[in-house]
Amino acid sequence: MVLFSAVAMRAEEEIHNIQNIFEPTSTPAEGILEIAWVVLTICAGIFVVVAGLMVYAIIRFRAKKDDDGSEPAQVYGSNQIEMAWTVIPLLIVLVLVFVTARKTITIQNMPFPEGTLEVNIIGHQWWWEVEYPQYGFITANEIHIPVSEGDIKRPTIINLESADVIHSFWVPKLGGKRDVVPNYPNQIWYEPDETGIYLGNCAEFCGTQHANMQIRVVVQTPEDFEAWLKNQQTPPREDASVATGRRMFESLACISCHAIGEKGANNGFGPDLTHLMSRQTIGAGVADTNYDDIHQWLKDPDSLKPGCYMPDMKLTDDQLKHLTEYLLTLH
Amino acid sequence: METPDSIQLEAVKRSKGLEWLMTVDHKRLGVMYICSGLFFFVVAGIMASLIRIQLAVPQNDFLPPDTFNRMFTMHGTSMVFLVGMPIIAGMANFLVPLMVGTRDMALPRLNAFGFWIFLFGGCLLYYSYIGGPGLYGAGSAPDVGWFAYAPLTSKAFSRGHTVDYWALSLILTGIGSLATAANIIVTVFCLRCKGMTMFRLPLFVWMMLVTAFLMVLALPPLSAAQIMLLLDRFLGAGFFDTQEGGSAVIWQHFFWIFGHPEVYILIMPGFAVASEVIPVFSRKPIFGYPVMVAASIMITFISLGVWAHHMFTVGMTSVANVFFATSTLLIAIPTGIKIFNWLGTMWGGKIRFATPMLFCMGFLFQFLASGLTGVMLAIVPFDWQLSDSYFVVAHFHYVLVGGLLFTIFAAIYYWYPKVTGRMLSEKIGKMHFWIFVLGFNMTFGVQHILGILGMPRRIYTYDTDRGWDLWNMISSIGVIFQGIAILLFIYNILSSLRKGKEAGPDPWDAWTLEWATSSPPPSYNFAKLPEVKSRRPLWDEKHPDDPDWRHE
């Protein structure tokens, strides 16, 4: 029964693993695509014309086999032609500047009403701490946000901060990336119009495991999102059958980096594990939340994510078993 | 009478190696610059191949993450500072004095100093593989990316001394480049032969001059930033220490104030080569010489004010973003003018498809493509998607390989006869060209698609379900072709040294002064310093009935 509800708590939306920026599903990303098409059309046009002229010139003016060896007419330049190929690009540039300015300002300076959903994301080497300040809980690596339906827009403001080095937050289908810089708070926003799980990566090199600093954004219907919020706000489950594992978690060094509910250090060294099993992955996307993967992760984190800061605690098989079983109850 | 002679001959032979070590001759320094550049090119190319092997398939464990990170850092740093810069310095060293009709660079000893300090800097960077771990055993060779964003470079996140080696060696190679830059400027201003007014300088010289100006203005800021970084790391200063209130963003500003002009420092010599080769093989003078000069100067000025287009995702204000987008788009105009003028030069000509010209034509198409992807990256919102993705990787490889490297190949095929007195094999040259075009476009063309599919740069591995597998595989296969082409090229260079056809002073029927002297030129370049009346002195000589100076 426990297992069954666990499955139910985890998002079952379709996974959008192919993050084509030409198939956006969120207002800012769609805005970007609009301007991208304008620019692409112009650039493709220029390429076709100029490359076409080059090909023509190369073929038309090649030295013929039966060439008499005389020099062609020596032409030194032409002010009219120079003027033409200065002015025409200038006009194109002006158009581009204009559309860029408009789009940049609309997306970057979008005003939102008071009370818009906010998510604080804090980049760590190499995972994401996720805080819902309006609801008072912290989770990690997976961000849940509600979907817009027709005219009912449900934007989410995402505040970005870093605890160590520069990272960059990027989920291509939902919006452009924004760097996550220490001492320099940043903000982006999403307004998705399709449910599903969106994959993304850290996009600024941040050290050894930059590659495995993956992001999952779960876009849900308002009902599912509410249910998820509610679950995240409940205190951790105290399953009697795994009391040994819980005691081990508290007595071994786990709680000096990880928090479960009120217990443990809330110091940002490791992800909050209160509702670990409501997530799909551990280690920012390197493994799944199932018995085998968690067991392996506790046994030898480096085997899954070489260089990560989760230490190998040299646990005995018995400890591994109990701890894994305990963690599996944290829905 | 024979004995002293043969003794002397022996002495000359024995001291030949020593002579190269102690030379202040611009031609020898030029050759040494280019050879060291090509050596580092092979090293950094091998690193790139290892990177592509790792990325060929998803979840590959060919390279561990730290090794991979060192690879791309050393690859990028080497290609920019130990390959691009010395080859440019080498070309300028060899050709500028010949082209302006003088006997050496203006400051020959500074010139030799510049070369040796560059080489020392380059070796120091690679020494980090041995000396890098320092006391901490924290790995070897820098692994922070070639632009080394703070605070990843701080003591807290980069222990050991790898970052110190990175900063120190680049300060040293920077001093070398500054010596070259000063030399180019002084030589061009002060040592031109009689009649060589500024507006009769070959365009190659003009563009090298402009490049030298950019070096003078852009390299010291990098050194300044690196000095600050070293102060942070050794003396506990807080320039880039975010815990102390320092800013991570200001490093990016400082770095790119150098870094963007650097891109033009690297590509302008490419333009320089194209502006010599295309006219000679089209049998026409360059179209719109004054406009080409003006465009080069415009690029220089504008390129000093575009640096923050590398930082659109950092979160600057929308005003700053739009400002830098505008300046960046403006730079497309003079760059476009250049492309059109090369096209205008070919128009109505009689184009000969010798290898140098083939590489220049490859350059034209690929540089056009990279310019247009550059325009896309200048569009701020579009950049929010494309920045730091494989699209950017593709873009700048089209600039630096499709643009610069292609023209370097063109230059080597074009001036090798002048340097060695022998021609490179045209047959192998053409094979080299076509295989390299294929491999290059295969490797980097598909990387545009990877960027559009959301693949960030600098990841050492990726999951199989992201739609990236096929493109990465194609990209990696392209490397094989590039490798074959490079091997052909190296073989051609080495074998032609002995077996190449005798070149004679002027094998291409060209017009600038370097072709007026023997191949290779004597150490004094010209027995009698030339006197010129136009931009194409050798044309005037060959066509006394219709000399250029009547038209200029």
Place this chain on the structure above:
Amino acid sequence: MSNSNTATAESQQEWKLPSAPKVGMICLIVMETALFTIFVVAYLYYIGKSLNGPFPKDLLEAPIIASICLLSSSGTVIMAERAFKRKDKAKFRLFWGITWLLGATFIALTAVEWKGLLENGLAIDTNLFGSTYYPLVGLHATHVIIGLFLLALIFILSITNHLPFEHVIPMEMISWYWHFVDAIWIVVFTVVYIIGVY
């Protein structure tokens, strides 16, 4: 025909080009300016951003005497240059020597100032003020010291009679460099002791 006439006319003209040492020195000065610009920008950017004291207004006192020394040395170096061009050996040595002494006084006063700052608890790793102050002022002081070496070199050559009056260029280049060092001080002074304090 007229064209060929102009061409011949041109070949008879004297071919004059700028002097290499001067162009080289201008290059050096431009490089140095670019280097200083970054340090100045860093200083300006970090004004008021130190998290903890001591702050500039607690410690910094405008080094008026040192500044007067350094700036007036620009005047004395011009006097020396003129004397040299007039071939007046004694005057040249006098003014050149005074220039050196003024520069040396500046460095001595800077050393005293730094000692005071260090005693008052400002080191390079204390805060952003210390981090930006010492490198900027120190970079300038380093240039003054290099200038002092060059000045001393010319002085020694002169008193040992190894500096004939035809060798104007080395002397002139060093005086250019010295003017540049003075000009940079005006910027550093403005930024550190005026803008940074108020």
